Structures are given as structure tokens and as C-alpha cells.
Amino acid sequence: MNGVQREHGRAGRGEQCEVAVDHGCRRPDHSEMDRSIRLGMLTPSSNTVLEPMTAAMLADMPGVTAHFARIRVLAIDLGADSRAQFDLGPMLEAAGLLADAKVHAICWNGTSGAWLGLEQDRAMCAAITEATGIPAVTATMALMEALDLLGVRRIGLVTPYLGAVQQAILARWAAAGLDCVAERHLEDPGNFSFAEHPESLVAQLVREVAAAGPEAIAIHCTNFRGAGAVPALESETGIPVLDSIAVALWGGLRAAGAETAALIYWGRLFGLPKAE
Structure with a gap:
């Protein structure tokens, strides 16, 4: 492949990995980066992965900062108590606090819409925008947009979830026209x-x-350590790998009107064009 050679890249957690780097898409000079963009991230309270991973990615975009507000999330299942963690009230309260920081977009950096339904995510985003005047998106909404832009329907899914939650996700995605050819949980x-x-x-x-040969693979949990491995996995498999932390950041940047190509190191997701 012209302009491509093997280089050592970051694999996360201090490991070195070998990835294919297209030198036509190398990290640009800081002068090329977007400036003064603030992203608001609604974060599950027990999540310890997404904040440092998001900060690591944004090191490639000086002037773009992420700001976090937490909502209480302790367990993931299909019971009433678990569903109640994602009620609109706490989301709106946390979004209001982010609005105090004059963020340019707000993202629910959680994946509950995958099993509770995109309609819940869409209603939440509409309510946040109505209350704050700030555009809003979720990790699951951004994933669906990315899959559409990639033009794929045969997907793979990797999560840490219970089988019942995984099956609920697969049922929702099948109804949306996605065919999961392989999954692990x-x-x-x-x-x-x-x-x-x-x-x-x-x-x-x-x-x-x-x-199993999917057209794309989703790692769909924002407290799961997948994002750092994406560059090596995409190089190794030739398949787009859409980690939910990366997807949430991509969606938030787009909602804020920012370009995403500066983060191409973190996956081909960041090179996707804006929808017409």
C-alpha cells in the first residue's frame, strides 16, 4: 500500500503495538487543530475508563476539551431499578450543570439506548436541547450514524454485558436492519x-x-477497555472497529460542528465524511 509502513503505536496501558500508519493521514500540526471547543459528557458514575481515554484522544486536538458530569449508574440489567438509572430527570440536571460551562455539545457517554431503545435516547437529546439550547447526542445514536455512513449491515458486537442485555441489544438492532453475524459478551x-x-x-x-467476517465490529460499552486497541485491530483485521468511547467523542465533535480527521490515528471512524 503506497505511503503505508509499520510503526509502533499506542496500545493503551503502556503497551506498544504495531499498527499500519498512512502517512497521508499523519497527525497534523497543532496549528491545524480545531480551537476552543468544549464538549460536555454525561458520564455513568461508576465509569473509570471513558474520562482518561477521552483525554488521551483529545491530546491530538489541543483547544478541544471534554467536561464531565456524572449520573448514578451502578449495575446493568433489564430490571426496573436498572432502567430507572437512565430516567430523564438526572440526565437533565447533569446536562444543566454542563451548560453552565457553556459547552458546545452534550453527549450521553453511555450505551443504554442500545437495549432501552433509540427512541429513549432521541427523547433525552430533544429534552436536553430544549432545556439548554445545546445540541445533544448519545453514544448509541452516534454508532447508528457511523454504521450508516460506512454503509454496513453485517456487524459484530463485543460487550461485557449479561446475556439478557446482549439479546435485548441484538433484538433492537435487528429491528433496525442490522444483522449481527457474531457476538461475544x-x-x-x-x-x-x-x-x-x-x-x-x-x-x-x-x-x-x-x-465471522462482519463488515464492522462494535465494542459497545463506555467502561470497557477497547479504544486503545482499535488502531492495531483495524490494521490486523481490515475491519472497522467502532469503540463506544471513540464513537461518543466522534458524535460529540460532530454535534459541536468540529472536524474529526485529526483523530484518524484512533480509527477510521474519524475519517468518515459528514452526512449530506
């Missing part, structure tokens, strides 16, 4: 515990799913 009720699974395990699950 870990039967973990979470939420804090999701972060305890090492990046190497997440990468292995992605490799297993990749063997």
Missing part, C-alpha cells in the same frame, strides 16, 4: 467491574468476532 452485571477486564481480553474477543 462476558456475563458481567457491572458497572464498575467492566473496567477490570484487560484490554488484551477485549482485543481477543474482537478477533474472535472478526473471524
